[in-house]
Amino acid sequence: xxxxxxxxxxxxxxxxxxxxxxxxxxxxxxxxxxxxxxxxxxxxxxxxxxxxxxxxxxxxxxxxxxxxxxxxxxxxxxxxxxxxxxxxxxxxxxxxxxxxxxxxxxxxxxxxxxxxxxxxxxxxxxxxxxxxxxxxxxxxxxxxxxxxxxxxxxxxxxxxxxxxxxxxxxxxxxxxxxxxxxxxxxxxxxxxxxxxxxxxxxxxxxxxxxxxxxxxxxxxxxxxxxxxxxxxxxxxxxxxxxxxxxxxxxxxxxxxxxxxxxxxxxxxxxxxxxxxxxx
Amino acid sequence: xxxxxxxxxxxxxxxxxxxxxxxxxxxxxxxxxxxxxxxxxxxxxxxxxxxxxxxxxxxxxxxxxxxxxxxxxxxxxxxxxxxxxxxxxxxxxxxxxxxxxxxxxxxxxxxxxxxxxxxxxxxxxxxxxxxxxxxxxxxxxxxxxxxxxxxxxxxxxxxxxxxxxxxxxxxxxxxxxxxxxxxxxxxxxxxxxxxxxxxxxxxxxxxxxxxxxxxxxxxxxxxxxxxxxxxxxxxxxxxxxxxxxxxxxxxxxxxxxxxxxxxxxxxxxxxxxxxxxxx
Amino acid sequence: xxxxxxxxxxxxxxxxxxxxxxxxxxxxxxxxxxxxxxxxxxxxxxxxxxxxxxxxxxxxxxxxxxxxxxxxxxxxxxxxxxxxxxxxxxxxxxxxxxxxxxxxxxxxxxxxxxxxxxxxxxxxxxxxxxxxxxxxxxxxxxxxxxxxxxxxxxxxxxxxxxxxxxxxxxxxxxxxxxxxxxxxxxxxxxxxxxxxxxxxxxxxxxxxxxxxxxxxxxxxxxxxxxxxxxxxxxxxxxxxxxxxxxxxxxxxxxxxxxxxxxxxxxxxxxxxxxxxxxx
Numbered sequence: 001x002x003x004x005x006x007x008x009x010x011x012x013x014x015x016x017x018x019x020x021x022x023x024x025x026x027x028x029x030x031x032x033x034x035x036x037x038x039x040x041x042x043x044x045x046x047x048x049x050x051x052x053x054x055x056x057x058x059x060x061x062x063x064x065x066x067x068x069x070x071x072x073x074x075x076x077x078x079x080x081x082x083x084x085x086x087x088x089x090x091x092x093x094x095x096x097x098x099x100x101x102x103x104x105x106x107x108x109x110x111x112x113x114x115x116x117x118x119x120x121x122x123x124x125x126x127x128x129x130x131x132x133x134x135x136x137x138x139x140x141x142x143x144x145x146x147x148x149x150x151x152x153x154x155x156x157x158x159x160x161x162x163x164x165x166x167x168x169x170x171x172x173x174x175x176x177x178x179x180x181x182x183x184x185x186x187x188x189x190x191x192x193x194x195x196x197x198x199x200x201x202x203x204x205x206x207x208x209x210x211x212x213x214x215x216x217x218x219x220x221x222x223x224x225x226x227x228x229x230x231x232x233x234x235x236x237x238x239x240x241x242x243x244x245x246x247x248x249x250x251x252x253x254x255x256x257x258x259x260x261x262x263x264x265x266x267x268x269x270x271x272x273x274x275x276x277x278x279x
Numbered sequence: 280x281x282x283x284x285x286x287x288x289x290x291x292x293x294x295x296x297x298x299x300x301x302x303x304x305x306x307x308x309x310x311x312x313x314x315x316x317x318x319x320x321x322x323x324x325x326x327x328x329x330x331x332x333x334x335x336x337x338x339x340x341x342x343x344x345x346x347x348x349x350x351x352x353x354x355x356x357x358x359x360x361x362x363x364x365x366x367x368x369x370x371x372x373x374x375x376x377x378x379x380x381x382x383x384x385x386x387x388x389x390x391x392x393x394x395x396x397x398x399x400x401x402x403x404x405x406x407x408x409x410x411x412x413x414x415x416x417x418x419x420x421x422x423x424x425x426x427x428x429x430x431x432x433x434x435x436x437x438x439x440x441x442x443x444x445x446x447x448x449x450x451x452x453x454x455x456x457x458x459x460x461x462x463x464x465x466x467x468x469x470x471x472x473x474x475x476x477x478x479x480x481x482x483x484x485x486x487x488x489x490x491x492x493x494x495x496x497x498x499x500x501x502x503x504x505x506x507x508x509x510x511x512x513x514x515x516x517x518x519x520x521x522x523x524x525x526x527x528x529x530x531x532x533x534x535x536x537x538x539x540x541x542x543x544x545x546x547x548x549x550x551x552x553x554x555x556x557x558x
Numbered sequence: 559x560x561x562x563x564x565x566x567x568x569x570x571x572x573x574x575x576x577x578x579x580x581x582x583x584x585x586x587x588x589x590x591x592x593x594x595x596x597x598x599x600x601x602x603x604x605x606x607x608x609x610x611x612x613x614x615x616x617x618x619x620x621x622x623x624x625x626x627x628x629x630x631x632x633x634x635x636x637x638x639x640x641x642x643x644x645x646x647x648x649x650x651x652x653x654x655x656x657x658x659x660x661x662x663x664x665x666x667x668x669x670x671x672x673x674x675x676x677x678x679x680x681x682x683x684x685x686x687x688x689x690x691x692x693x694x695x696x697x698x699x700x701x702x703x704x705x706x707x708x709x710x711x712x713x714x715x716x717x718x719x720x721x722x723x724x725x726x727x728x729x730x731x732x733x734x735x736x737x738x739x740x741x742x743x744x745x746x747x748x749x750x751x752x753x754x755x756x757x758x759x760x761x762x763x764x765x766x767x768x769x770x771x772x773x774x775x776x777x778x779x780x781x782x783x784x785x786x787x788x789x790x791x792x793x794x795x796x797x798x799x800x801x802x803x804x805x806x807x808x809x810x811x812x813x814x815x816x817x818x819x820x821x822x823x824x825x826x827x828x829x830x831x832x833x834x835x836x837x
Contacts, residue, residue, distance in 0.1 A: 028588045028604050030307045034480035039530055044480060045377070046307050047384075049350040055381035071607040072351055072630055102605070102613035199821070201592035201602060243527075248801075251597055252817035259531035263478070309586045313759035318809055323759060325586050326660070328629040334660035351630055522806075538810035542757070 003188065003276055007228045010218050011267040014041040019061035019216035021045065022053070022085075023209055024078055026068025026097070029202030032259070033066070033209040039263035040232075042213035048074070053081040062090050062216025064209050065116070068097040070108045078108075082116035091215040091222065094118040094170070095208035100130035113168065119215055120226050122173040122208045125149060125157075132164035132172075149178040158187045158279050171223050173230055175207060181227040188227035191275040192234030194241040197258070199251045207233050210262065227276060235273040236261035282467065282555055286507045289497050290546040293320040298340035298495035300324065301332070301364075302488055303357055305347025305376070308481030311538070312345070312488040318542035319511075321492035327353070332360040341369050341495025343488050344395070347376040349387045357387075361395035370494040370501065373397040373449070374487035379409035392447065398494055399505050401452040401487045404428060404436075411443035411451075428457040437466045437558050450502050452509055454486060460506040467506035470554040471513030473520040476537070478530045486512050489541065506555060514552040515540035561746065561834055565786045568776050569825040572599040577619035577774035579603065580611070580643075581767055582636055584626025584655070587760030590817070591624070591767040597821035598790075600771035606632070611639040620648050620774025622767050623674070626655040628666045636666075640674035649773040649780065652676040652728070653766035658688035671726065677773055678784050680731040680766045683707060683715075690722035690730075707736040716745045716837050729781050731788055733765060739785040746785035749833040750792030752799040755816070757809045765791050768820065785834060793831040794819035 021042045025033050030046055037044035047056045050073050057063055063085035065078055085092045094116075099109050109131060121131055125147035149157045158180055165172045166184035174180045179190035197203045207230065214229035215222045240257030247253055300321045304312050309325055316323035326335045329352050336342055342364035344357055364371045373395070378388050388410060400410055404426035428436045437459055444451045445463035453459045458469040476482045486509065493508035494501045519536030526532055579600045583591050588604055595602035605614045608631050615621055621643035623636055643650045652674070657667050667689060679689055683705035707715045716738055723730045724742035732738045737748040755761045765788065772787035773780045798815030805811055 025306070026604075027306045027583070027585045027606070028592050028602075031310060031480060031589060034307050035531060035534070038478050038480060044307075045380070046305075046347075047377070047381070048306070048348050049353075049383055052349065052381035052383035055383070056377075059380065068604075069606050070610065071635065074607075077350065098603070098605075098614075101603070101617065102610035104607055104610035104613070105605075199596050201589060201596060249814075250818035250821040252593060252814040252821075255593070256528075256531040256535060256814060260529035263529040263531075304585065306585045310589060310759060313586050314810060314813070317757050317759060323586075324656070324659070325584075325626075326656075326663075327585070327627050328632075328662060331628065331660035331662035334662070335656075338659065356629065535807075535810040535814060539808035542808040542810075 003224050003227055004271055004274060006224050007270050008267040010214065010221065010225050010228050011270065014213060014217040017061060017217040018043060019213055021062050021064060021212050021216060022047065022057045022060040022081065023064045023066065024081060025066050025205070028068065029205040032202045032206050036206045036259050036262055037209045037213055039259050040210050040213050040265065048077055050076040050080050053077050054084040057081045057084040058088055060090065062092065062212050064093045064095065064212035066095040066097055066205055066208060067108060067112065068205065070105060075108055075111065078112060079115055082112065086117050091119045091219050092116065093208050093212045094121045095205060096121065096123045096127045096131050097205065099123065099127040106130065118170045119222050120171045120173055120211055121168065122175065122211050124204060125174055125176050128164065128172060128174045132167060149174065149176050149180060154178065154189065158182065161187055171226050173211060173226050175204065175230065179230045179234065181223065181230055183223050186223065187279040189277040189279055190227065190231045190234060192231050192273065193237050196241055196251065196254055197237045200255045231274045231276050232265050232270050233262065235270065236265055238273065282503050282506055283550055283553060285503050286549055287546040289493065289500065289504050289507050290549065293492060293496040296340060296496040297322060298492055300341050300343060300491050300495060301326065301336045301339040301360065302343045302345065303360060304345050307347065308484040311481045311485050315485045315538050315541055316488045316492055318538050319489050319492050319544065327356055329355040329359050332356050333363040336360045336363040337367055339369065341371065341491050343372045343374065343491035345374040345376055345484055345487060346387060346391065347484065349384060354387055354390065357391060358394055361391065365396050370398045370498050371395065372487050372491045373400045374484060375400065375402045375406045375410050376484065378402065378406040385409065397449045398501050399450040399452055399490055400447065401454065401490050403483060404453055404455050407443065407451060407453045411446060427455050428453065428459060433457065433468065437461065440466055450505050452490060452505050454483065454509060458509045458513065460502065460509055462502050465502065466558040468556040468558055469506065469510045469513060471510050471552065472516050475520055475530065475533055476516045479534045510553045510555050511544050511549050512541065514549065515544055517552065561782050561785055561836070562829055562832060564782050565828050566825040568772065568779065568783050568786050569828065572771060572775040575619060575775040576601060577771055579620050579622060579770050579774060580605065580615045580618040580639065581622045581624065582639055583624050586626065587763040590760045590764050594764045594817050594820055595767045595771055597817050598768050598771050598823065606635055608634040608638050611635050612642040615639045615642040616646055618648065620650065620770050622651045622653065622770035624653040624655055624763055624766060625666060625670065626763065628663060633666055633669065636670060637673055640670065644675050649677045649777050650674065651766050651770045652679045653763060654679065654681045654685045654689050655763065657681065657685040664688065676728045677780050678729045678731055678769055679726065680733065680769050682762060683732055683734050686722065686730060686732045690725060707732065707734050707738060712736065712747065716740065716747070719745055729784050731769060731784050733762065733788065737788045737792065739781065739788055741781050744781065745837040747835040747837055748785065748789045748792060750789050750831065751795050754799055754809060754812055755795045758813045789832045789834050790823050790828050791820065793828065794823055796831065
């Protein structure tokens, strides 16, 4: 079956399971991540205390690890939650926020990759490059200028994503103007979205939370569920942009409309707008 | 006087006092809690440093303790702020976020209940059950499926709330599709609200902050002020839902409209829509 | 050239540089600060880990230090980031949130003022008074009743701001119904804005982030860039208020529209609405 045909069941499973999601988040985007988790059909829980995250992870359906705040006890929190998530076989997402931007953050990333097995790693091109090859040109949390997927370098970036996926043993979701979702054999190229999405903080963090919901309700179909998640999210961004212009709004209105459209999204709306190519 | 007649004075007192509220919050909902505190007529202050919370609590008019983040020094922060609030006789609200979800969190709750006297405990049914009887079926921060107030179990839940109130010495505000606010003698049953409110993160946290404002401006009328706070908040949700549908919006638009309607709320609007039954 | 003529270049420089901004923020307003940084043309990065903030500060274009959360390792984080920012000569903003409200916070402020050189200190009148003279009547994070700039005390407050600027060696941005931006010789008095802005949490925090973007793209013109930032932000508030009323919204709608209008703001819109007097 094609991924578009499969999407019907992927959306139905979210409705059926209503996955409870443990998210380790950060002070900047925690609220948006919780709200978009609810919007796309999950129930968010966000604990930070290392002494409780094992209990909480265990009763959820999946786990999203956003490494945006690494101060104090947070790395211990991440490790205990991640290991428990592996132990109970939950779908587990890593968002390597800001990978490449600081030595300390890179060490944390290395520790996480060594200690925890991730079903999906979702990042911008700079973050994925750093996770995969320890190189990137990132300054801060946005992808570096040179780190992008274009029609010109698409073949190369697809091969790179498949390669990293094999190396790390995780589905790779590399997001940007063009998104690539890949395991070692198959890549989905997604051409949905609107450029104004990058003028909202946390569009990456929110996307990782969305991926968490999709794969936790579809643990046997992780590659396709991730691709559908990215395409649905970007499509919600397109629809949100259109409504934002009608409201004479701008980036903050777009943020609201983006979350709204993730809430309205269903298989039918998805199938009407998804632009996914298999490679 | 009936609670509806009383409400006029309750709203007037908020305008008169404009209570300065110390909130210990969490990284997910702090911003929403601060904004709704402002909207309903308070002035929010949110400190986390254990070495300053006594000073800050002392100069405020009331204190709301949300136990959403218990990592690191936060329990010390909670205890120092709570004890100071008791010492200076300020109205004090506990929101036992996620009670029942993890052993560590339950221990924190027990410590808080032992060390601090709360004017009001505001939680969903699972959280209140855990605070009162150490039992609940909660997974994460949402109430468990079986933990709800319905027309069928209403008598039983009212008796339960009165019982817990007597046991803990606090007004109990148990929120859900039907809300119950009770002390040991009297219960108010509130039938306002819209189901979509539960698709926004932090509707519980925000409600606890609203209760804080209402009781801190009405310290001699805590039971009724709490019931008015819950009914007003749910009514704001009803009005917000109606406007959201007119705007063709969804959950994120609802969040905005909810805060807006708490800002517009006054005795007249309240009296036109409140559905409160005394039991 | 007048500041209004200068503003064209100030806005152009932001477009040219697109400054990457390191913000140390707090759990209440971090998301809003990041979004408004993006809206006015910067790229936000918010690290909290003391072991990475030097690396991250160094690759940015400027640094905004909001002292809203001082618990645990945060003071170390602030000091390491601030010293690095000074070392690499980046424009550096201090927001002394809640100065005067607690002994501990005042000690933190004193340490920051002793150890870090700030290009701009942006606060409400109470906070600036405390930073400058160790006196204020503040309760919590809002300015005390008596601490405001009015047409009656304007001469006195201008002299005070110039005096504090000379004493502390920083441009002073004192915000309220009337804003004053001053160095030791020159003051700009800004009469833009709408009173409803103070019913949104974080309007001060967001403004400090906006100042950061403006001065980091205009490091050779810090006094004027700060005055333009304040006037532009207040003007965005006026336009946002107007649209909010048209939408039949209230404070939460205003927050959204405020960020939207900072995104739409440009030299032309600014020159059509700025009300800045040189003194």
